[in-house]
Amino acid sequence: MTSDTSRPEAVREAALGAVPAALADLGALVRIPSIAFPGFDRAEVQRSAEAVSALVDELDLFDRVEIKTAVIPETGEEGMPAVLATRAAKNGRPTILLYAHHDVQPVGDEDLWESPPFEPTVRDGRIYGRGAADDKAGIMAHVGALRALREALGADFDLGVNLFFEGEEEAGSASFAQFLADNADALRADVIVVADSGNWDAATPALTVSLRGNVRFTLDIETLEHASHSGMFGGAVPDAMMAAVRLLDTLWDEDGAVAVDGLTSRDADTPEYREETLRDEAGLPDGVTPIGRDSILSRIWNKPSVTITGIDAPTVKNASNTLAPKTSVVLSCRIAPGQDAREAYAAIEAHLRANAPFGARLAFRDVDFGNPFLVDTSGWAVSQARDALASGYGVDPVDIGVGGSIPFIADLVREFPGAQILVTGVEDPHARAHSPNESLHIETFRHALVSEALLLESLDATVR
Structure with a gap:
């Protein structure tokens, strides 16, 4: 066991030493x-959960490690497998819940892709592959930080630690609320770290506060009961695509800002x-202008947006005079x-x-809601997280939306x-999460792992 004065440096050294193994496991x-979307092989999500569970088991720190599911209330179907681990706090120390997800987006x-999406490939200081950043790197930042804490302090530290590594975040977290309800006692914590966000840039850490x-x-x-010949009836009969174009265009004004009465904006400095x-x-690219008004970050962080993310229409190859x-259409707002x-x-x-x-008939279906979030930055854990990020990166963190x-x-x-909720992450703005050529900046990951290990050490020294 190291002395109190040398503990942070011992944890830092152990964390730096833990990075190569964490990257290999990543x-x-x-x-x-491990794609949890309908139509993909559920067995791969199960295999991913088992691999993550094995990494947690190897830590030899937890009272129990389980792969668990919850029922989706709306459908009665079984949700995707998550990894749950618990370790009780001792001697008045707080408990921290570490969250990340092991499922990924479709490719x-x-x-x-410049390299196969499921073959991790290193180029120019980055690891390319689906899930390399979002969010399997989040899992490995947690695991690597715990490895460092164990090496520096031994296995008998006092901090309580719970892990929740979800298996369906990218697919909408359909069983998340039920999983929380089913496992509330096991997951309850004073501090929750959600490692599923990003940083200001590759060198500057951030806490996500909105x-x-x-x-x-x-x-x-x-608009029609059946398809009709565009030459025979075009010019007199509105087709659905015409109605869609005219209708969807009303969602934005001439600057591209959302033009829907009742949608609000937040007034905050950026x-x-x-x-x-x-x-x-x-x-x-040059020549294509940004949309909206006010500061760029205000448009991204504090104002609404509407995006058409999918459309069912005849393909160019299958175009006919119909x-x-x-x-x-699918709208993401x-x-x-x-x-x-x-x-x-x-x-x-x-x-x-x-x-x-033109009297077009509208139907709305598959509606999914997710509320916004504002962090209370006055808590003691926020201050300790900022200190850990500043020490781990060597640069003061930025609060971002x-x-x-x-x-x-x-x-x-x-x-x-x-609980105090801290939203952090290992991504930088060039990670391209959800896109082809997703990647993880290796140095950013190194700093993130060290920062989290230092936060864990700080919390282990905190008596609440």
């Missing part, structure tokens, strides 16, 4: 195509962020912090119904209202 996890068009919410739904637009940085990080009777997702959905639905052209959503955080807040 590579093994990336090789498992999309494999032709757009997240937009999400409303996602499928919209069916119908750091300086130049258009050149946006172009570099988002892949926006008036389409029905078109379906990001909601500003401070607005309830169901309230926002009601405003969007009312707007679409009021603006349906994120335009994306982590809807299950609302479930955590509801189930554990007294």
